[in-house]
Structure formats: structure tokens, C-alpha cells
Amino acid sequence: MKTIVILGSTGSIGTNTLDIVDRFPTEFRVAGLTAGSNDALLETQIRRFKPRIVALSDPSAATRLRQRCLDLSVEILAGQEGLVQVASATEADLVVSAIVGGAGLVPTLAAIRSKKHIALANKEPMVMAGKLMQEEARRHGIRIFPVDSEHSAIFQSLEGHRITDVRRVILTASGGALWTLTKDELQDVSAERALQHPNWKMGAKITIDSATLMNKGLEVVEARWLFDIPESRIDVMIHRESIVHSLVEYEDRSMIAQLGLPDMRTPISYAMRYPERLPLDLPSLDLTEIGTLTFCKPDHDRFPCLDLGYESLKIGGTMPAAMNAANEVAVEAFLQGGIRFTDISDIIRSTMLAHSAREVENIEAALDADRWAREKAESLVHALPR
Ligand code: NDP
Numbered sequence: 593m594k595t596i597v598i599l600g601s602t603g604s605i606g607t608n609t610l611d612i613v614d615r616f617p618t619e620f621r622v623a624g625l626t627a628g629s630n631d632a633l634l635e636t637q638i639r640r641f642k643p644r645i646v647a648l649s650d651p652s653a654a655t656r657l658r659q660r661c662l663d664l665s666v667e668i669l670a671g672q673e674g675l676v677q678v679a680s681a682t683e684a685d686l687v688v689s690a691i692v693g694g695a696g697l698v699p700t701l702a703a704i705r706s707k708k709h710i711a712l713a714n715k716e717p718m719v720m721a722g723k724l725m726q727e728e729a730r731r732h733g734i735r736i737f738p739v740d741s742e743h744s745a746i747f748q749s750l751e752g753h754r755i756t757d758v759r760r761v762i763l764t765a766s767g768g769a770l771w772t773l774t775k776d777e778l779q780d781v782s783a784e785r786a787l788q789h790p791n792w793k794m795g796a797k798i799t800i801d802s803a804t805l806m807n808k809g810l811e812v813v814e815a816r817w818l819f820d821i822p823e824s825r826i827d828v829m830i831h832r833e834s835i836v837h838s839l840v841e842y843e844d845r846s847m848i849a850q851l852g853l854p855d856m857r858t859p860i861s862y863a864m865r866y867p868e869r870l871p872l873d874l875p876s877l878d879l880t881e882i883g884t885l886t887f888c889k890p891d892h893d894r895f896p897c898l899d900l901g902y903e904s905l906k907i908g909g910t911m912p913a914a915m916n917a918a919n920e921v922a923v924e925a926f927l928q929g930g931i932r933f934t935d936i937s938d939i940i941r942s943t944m945l946a947h948s949a950r951e952v953e954n955i956e957a958a959l960d961a962d963r964w965a966r967e968k969a970e971s972l973v974h975a976l977p978r
């Protein structure tokens with residue numbers, strides 16, 4: 593039996609992870625859970641899965657949770673320090689990292705430093721400090737298993753092969769909710785419209801990232817560090833159906849791909865139980881029913897964020913962290929109705945242009961760049977006409 597901690601248990605990945613625990617109660621035991629401010633859902637999860645320790649990043653939500661759980665013996669912590677303590681819970685073998693955004697960096701790193709294997713959904717920390725996270729993982733003798741569907745597909749397509757035989761990896765992208773819109777139509781698109789993802793049901797931030805293609809830009813950086821492969825050998829293609837989750841091309845021009853219906857429980861369970869495959873009772877992919885799968889090149893003009901991802905890697909150092917932070921600020925402003933859809937890429941680009949990248953020699957360097965870029969992006973948001 594594996595003992596797990598879930599960082600971000602109340603989110604889309606978190607609840608899918610608990611669905612797997614529910615289906616395989618003899619395989620997994622939950623030692624710890626964390627959330628941001630959703631004390632009501634966390635209470636339900638505590639009663640169902642009986643973790644020893646939990647944390648909420650929002651201290652007032654933690655106070656509410658203590659009131660709700662007076663009849664239980666669970667330890668309830670608050671703030672980043674609380675998240676770090678849960679991430680380091682002594683009894684856990686595996687930490688599912690599923691917080692959204694850079695807020696997951698410090699707790700995920702704490703889990704690595706406490707020698708926990710990681711099932712990584714939270715891609716932003718890998719973007720901010722991927723090299724450092726991999727070095728820490730090596731130093732502490734743990735593995736980081738990808739949960740992101742594209743990276744899980746690459747991981748699966750690499751199994752039994754030599755990384756030295758890889759010619760390139762190809763990430764597929766659905767194109768998101770706005771793929772068919774013209775440049776003019778993109779200008780005034782509402783958040784509600786941008787949140788209507790054609791294939792995946794995910795949290796709001798990643799759904800907007802999918803619509804801008806920033807998600808793919810972040811995933812290029814994530815792939816760079818997860819598989820130790822330079823950006824020149826990472827390609828992206830649009831695949832609207834989200835059936836082929838990504839591919840690896842080998843030196844002999846053979847391509848190996850992983851296919852499946854878009855359901856995150858498949859990659860989550862693979863990362864949780866690697867190398868075993870759990871018998872998930874989900875619908876099978878019927879390719880005869882689908883009939884046709886389509887592929888095309890990304891549109892760099894309408895969706896400039898993908899190129900920003902590559903650009904951040906070419907510059908290197910703290911640039912990906914600055915890009916990520918600017919994106920988080922811009923997406924939040926768009927969701928709040930403060931900026932237009934097309935302002936998102938402008939704000940990220942302007943922040944990157946103003947950023948002087950330096951080496952990420954320690955976690956503070958990534959966090960400093962993150963703080964700087966948030967401030968810069970906030971000022972750009974406020975400077976826009978309302
Ligand atoms: P959600 O928004 O659905 O969930 C986010 C989780 O993080 C919630 O538990 C939330 O708590 C918690 N949280 C939010 N802000 C903070 C904070 N500041 N400090 C601590 N906890 C916080 O996100 P998703 O599950 O969609 O995504 C999670 C990560 O996984 C992202 O990095 C995303 O890119 C990645 N990912 C997601 C996929 C998906 O299918 N959803 C697919 C591939 C990758 P609360 O509920 O209290 O707000």
C-alpha cells in the first residue's frame with residue numbers, strides 16, 4: 593500500500609486523484625491533504641479519507657475548518673509553513689503536486705527534500721526552477737513522475753527506449769476554446785467563452801492557458817526539464833481531438849505515441865502506481881467510432897504565447913519564472929474582467945522584455961524573479977485603458 597499526500601486536493605487534479613484512491617482503497621492511504629481556501633470541500637475529504645494532517649494556505653479558512661472538525665483528531669495547519677509541513681509528512685511515500693501556479697513551488701520542493709517521490713501535475717514550479725528541482729530530486733534519490741497528459745504520454749513512449757536514441761518529442765495541443773476565432777474576434781472574447789474547453793474539464797487558470805496556448809509554452813519548458821531535452825528538439829502540433837496525447841520520434845524515424853480518451857485519471861494513476869497499471873473502469877477508446885484524427889501546425893500569429901515559451905528557454909535563467917509570473921497575473925486580470933484576451937500575451941511579452949534574467953542558482957533567485965515579474969505585470973495591467 594502506498595501512503596500519499598495531495599497538495600491541492602480540492603482542485604480538478606486533486607479530486608480526480610481522490611477518485612482513484614476511492615476506486616483502489618487497498619492500494620492507497622491518504623496521509624495529508626492541502627487546499628487554498630475551500631474549507632467546506634476539504635472537510636468532506638477529511639471525513640471520507642481520514643488524513644492525519646491537512647493545511648489551508650488561507651489562515652481564516654483554516655480557522656473555519658478547525659470549527660468544522662472539532663469532533664475529529666486531524667491536525668489542521670495554515671499558511672505556506674503549513675503546506676510545507678504536510679508536504680513533508682513523515683509517513684508519505686508519494687506526494688501528488690496539484691496546486692495551481694507558482695504557489696506550489698515551495699511545498700513541492702519541500703516534498704522532494706523530504707525524499708518523497710512526486711507525481712507532478714503542477715507544471716509552473718518546473719517552469720520556474722526545473723533545473724534546480726531535478727538536481728534536488730537526484731540528490732535526494734527520488735523520482736518526479738509526470739501527470740500532465742502530454743508528458744505522461746512522452747514518459748510512456750520512452751519506456752524501454754534509450755534517451756540517446758530520441759530525435760525529438762512532439763507535444764500535441766488541442767488548441768483550446770478559441771482556436772477557430774480570427775485575430776479580431778480574439779480581441780473582445782469574454783472569459784466565459786474562453787473557459788469553454790472542447791475536450792478537458794480543468795481549473796480556470798489552465799483552461800485560459802489552453803486558450804492562449806501559453807499552456808503549451810509552459811509545457812515546452814516542463815518537457816525541457818522533465819526529459820532533459822533541449823528546446824530545439826521539442827515540437828508542438830495542434831490535434832483538436834485530444835486523443836494522441838504526445839509522441840516521441842526516434843533516430844530511425846520511428847514514432848511512438850500514447851493514445852486514450854481525454855481523462856486525467858489515466859495519467860494520474862500511472863504516475864501514482866508506476867510501473868503498474870491500475871485496472872481503471874473507464875470507457876475504452878474506440879478509434880473506429882472516431883474515424884479521423886486531425887493534425888496541423890500551431891498559428892504563431894494568433895497565439896503568440898507558444899513562442900514566448902521557447903523564447904524564455906533560449907534566454908534561460910530566471911526568464912521562464914518571469915514569464916510564468918506575468919502569465920499568472922495577466923490570466924487573473926482577464927478572469928476578473930480587467931483586461932482583454934489579447935492583452936494577456938502583450939503583458940507577458942512586455943514583462944519578459946523588461947526582465948534581466950540571471951542564473952537560478954537557488955530557489956530564492958526563482959522566487960525573486962517571480963515577485964519582480966508579478967509587480968511589473970500588475971503595473972502593466974493597471975496602465976491599460978479600462
Ligand atoms: P484547480 O484550480 O482546479 O485546483 C487548484 C488547487 O490548488 C485547489 O486545491 C486550490 O485550493 C489550490 N490552490 C489554489 N491556490 C493556492 C495557493 N495559493 N496556495 C495553496 N493552494 C492553492 O487547478 P487544476 O487542478 O486544474 O490544476 C492544478 C495544476 O495541475 C496546475 O498547475 C495545472 O496546470 C496542472 N494540470 C492540470 C490539468 C487538469 O486536467 N486540470 C491537466 C494538466 C496539468 P482551493 O480549492 O481551496 O482554491
Ligand code: MG
Pocket residue numbers: 740741742811
Ligand atoms: Mg497538458
